[in-house]
Amino acid sequence: MLLPTSAYSPNKELGGEILKRLNIQVEQYDPLLGAGIEQLIRPDTALIWCESPGSITMEIQDVPAIVTAAHARGVPVALDNTYAAGVLFDAFSHGVDVSMQALTKYVGGHSDLLLGSVSVGDEATYTRVGDTQRQLGMAVSPDDCSLALRGLQTLAVRLDALQRSTLAVAAWLAERPEIRSLRHPAFPGCPGHAVWERDFTGSASVFSVIFSPRYSPEQVNSFVDSLQLFRIGWSWGGVTSLAMAYPSLRRLEENSRAALSGSTLVWRILPT
Numbered sequence: 625m626l627l628p629t630s631a632y633s634p635n636k637e638l639g640g641e642i643l644k645r646l647n648i649q650v651e652q653y654d655p656l657l658g659a660g661i662e663q664l665i666r667p668d669t670a671l672i673w674c675e676s677p678g679s680i681t682m683e684i685q686d687v688p689a690i691v692t693a694a695h696a697r698g699v700p701v702a703l704d705n706t707y708a709a710g711v712l713f714d715a716f717s718h719g720v721d722v723s724m725q726a727l728t729k730y731v732g733g734h735s736d737l738l739l740g741s742v743s744v745g746d747e748a749t750y751t752r753v754g755d756t757q758r759q760l761g762m763a764v765s766p767d768d769c770s771l772a773l774r775g776l777q778t779l780a781v782r783l784d785a786l787q788r789s790t791l792a793v794a795a796w797l798a799e800r801p802e803i804r805s806l807r808h809p810a811f812p813g814c815p816g817h818a819v820w821e822r823d824f825t826g827s828a829s830v831f832s833v834i835f836s837p838r839y840s841p842e843q844v845n846s847f848v849d850s851l852q853l854f855r856i857g858w859s860w861g862g863v864t865s866l867a868m869a870y871p872s873l874r875r876l877e878e879n880s881r882a883a884l885s886g887s888t889l890v891w892r893i894l895p896t
C-alpha cells in the first residue's frame with residue numbers, strides 16, 4: 625500500500641502498526657508526486673491512499689494523475705475526502721474508487737458526533753468493502769445516523785459561511801510580518817494550488833500558517849494561549865473556532881522543496 629507522508633496521523637499509524645502486523649507493507653510517498661507515483665507501483669501494490677489537501681501541511685494532490693497511473697496497473701485508489709466534506713471535490717468524477725470521510729467534521733457540524741463514511745463507485749467494491757465492514761462489526765447507531773442526516777440539511781449554508789470567514793482570516797494573516805507562509809488551498813503559496821483551482825469547487829475552513837523562524841515554539845504556544853476567540857482543539861468542522869500549534873513538524877521540512885522551518889499553526893474556523 626502507498627500512503628502519502630501528508631496523511632492524517634492515525635491513518636499512518638494504522639499503516640505502520642496494525643497493517644504491518646498483518647504483513648502488509650506500507651510505503652510513504654511524497655504527496656506532490658502526481659503521475660510520478662508510477663515509479664512506486666509494484667506488482668503486488670494493492671492500494672494507493674490519497675488525502676487532499678494533506679493534514680496540517682495542506683498539499684493538494686493531483687488525484688486524477690495518480691488515478692490514471694494506478695488504474696493503468698490495476699491498482700484501486702482510495703481518498704480521504706474529509707476536508708472537502710465529500711462535496712468540494714467530486715471523488716468519483718475524478719476516478720477515485722473509494723472515498724472516505726470523517727462525518728465527525730463538516731457533516732456532523734456541531735462537535736457532538738463521531739462517525740465516518742466509506743463511499744464506493746461501483747457494485748463490486750460495494751460488495752467487498754460492505755462485507756468486510758459488516759464482518760468487522762463496524763455498525764453505527766441509528767441516533768448517530770440521524771445526527772449526520774440532520775447535519776446534511778445545513779451543510780451547504782455552513783460550508784459557504786465557513787469558506788468566507790476562513791478566507792477573510794487567512795487573507796489577514798497572509799499580510800502579517802510575523803507569518804512566513806500561509807498554506808490555504810485557495811492561496812497561490814499552497815503546494816498544489818493550481819490543482820485545487822482545477823479540481824475543487826471551493827475551499828473549507830482548515831488551513832495552516834508557518835511563523836517566521838524568529839519566533840520560538842514557546843512564543844507560538846503563548847500566542848495560542850492568549851487568543852480570546854479561538855480555543856485549542858484537535859478536531860474541526862463544528863461550532864467553535866480552534867487553533868492548534870505544531871511546534872516541530874519534521875515532515876514539513878523533509879517534504880518541502882524549499883526547506884521550511886518555523887512553527888506551524890493550524891486554524892479551524894467557525895461558520896459565523
Ligand SMILES: *Cc1c(COP(=O)(O)O)cnc(C)c1O
Nearest residue numbers: 632704706726727728738739740
Ligand atoms: C478528523 C479526520 C479523520 C477522522 O476523524 P474522526 O474524528 O476519527 O471521525 C480522518 N481524516 C482526516 C483528514 C481528518 O481530519
